Amino acid sequence: MNTPTLPRTPARPLSIVTGSSRGLGRAVVEQLLARGHHVLALARAKTELPAPPGATLEAWQVDLADAAPVAERLAAWLQAQDAAACSAVNLINNAGVVSTPAPLAQGDLAELANALRVGLEAPMLLSAAFLRATAGWGCPRKLMLVSSGLGRRAMAGSASYCAAKAGMDHLARVLALEEATQPNGARVVSLAPGVIDTDMQVQLRSADAARFPERTRFQGLKDGGQLDSPHEAAAKLLRALDRADYGSNPVSDVRELA
């Protein structure tokens, strides 16, 4: 007698998103779930969103200021996935931190270190885990680092943030070279997402103007209605991820994409 074969679940995309509890990351998770992704969401607060039929959300409450154990956990989690059941796999390193705006010499040392750890060390370690654990997977592999125009333009009062984002951009250039030599290498982009109406902008607008000369510029962007909503920014970010030429320019800006 023939053993009946169970119908195989159709392959679906798998996406990992950091900084998923609010702001841009939460909107990205919401839109990925609407597309039927299996999403792993990472932040200190729990990411709570409804998953429509066909989509699934797994949320980890983790502190990316201590990223090494999170990267190890991510590698083990990816190794336990059924790669054949994934139609695509993405890591979106979105979590970021602005330390209290002020000249470096006046900055709080713990805050400065935290901004570098969450903004640069964590994306590097999570990227290492992702690239290693998915190296043998046959589906398209995409890595995104959510950068900023401030990785490319220096802004007084924001040394830790500018340094983290500039480091992220150069990390993307290196990873793109490395992955280009690999069979089914990951496509890597460090993407500036535009200016977005989130808590991060509130923090910049509430800064001490005496220690942060550009505070008025950020207030002007808000007053002039020039901020994207998290929903709009997430849609732009995912349009960039969908592009056929994703990865052809490892340092990119949504405002420069047609």
Ligand SMILES: NC(=O)c1ccc[n+]([C@@H]2O[C@H](COP(=O)([O-])OP(=O)(O)OC[C@H]3O[C@@H](n4cnc5c(N)ncnc54)[C@H](OP(=O)(O)O)[C@@H]3O)[C@@H](O)[C@H]2O)c1
């Ligand atoms: N907003 C803008 O105008 C703008 C412009 C250019 C680039 N960006 C970039 O876009 C990304 C998202 O920014 P956003 O504006 O959405 O920021 P946000 O509203 O401040 O949200 C930051 C996210 O990062 C998470 N996060 C912070 N510290 C963390 C930690 N130690 N461990 C784990 N998660 C942590 C937060 O979650 P928990 O607090 O729950 O941990 C939150 O989900 C960032 O990389 C930012 O640099 C933003």
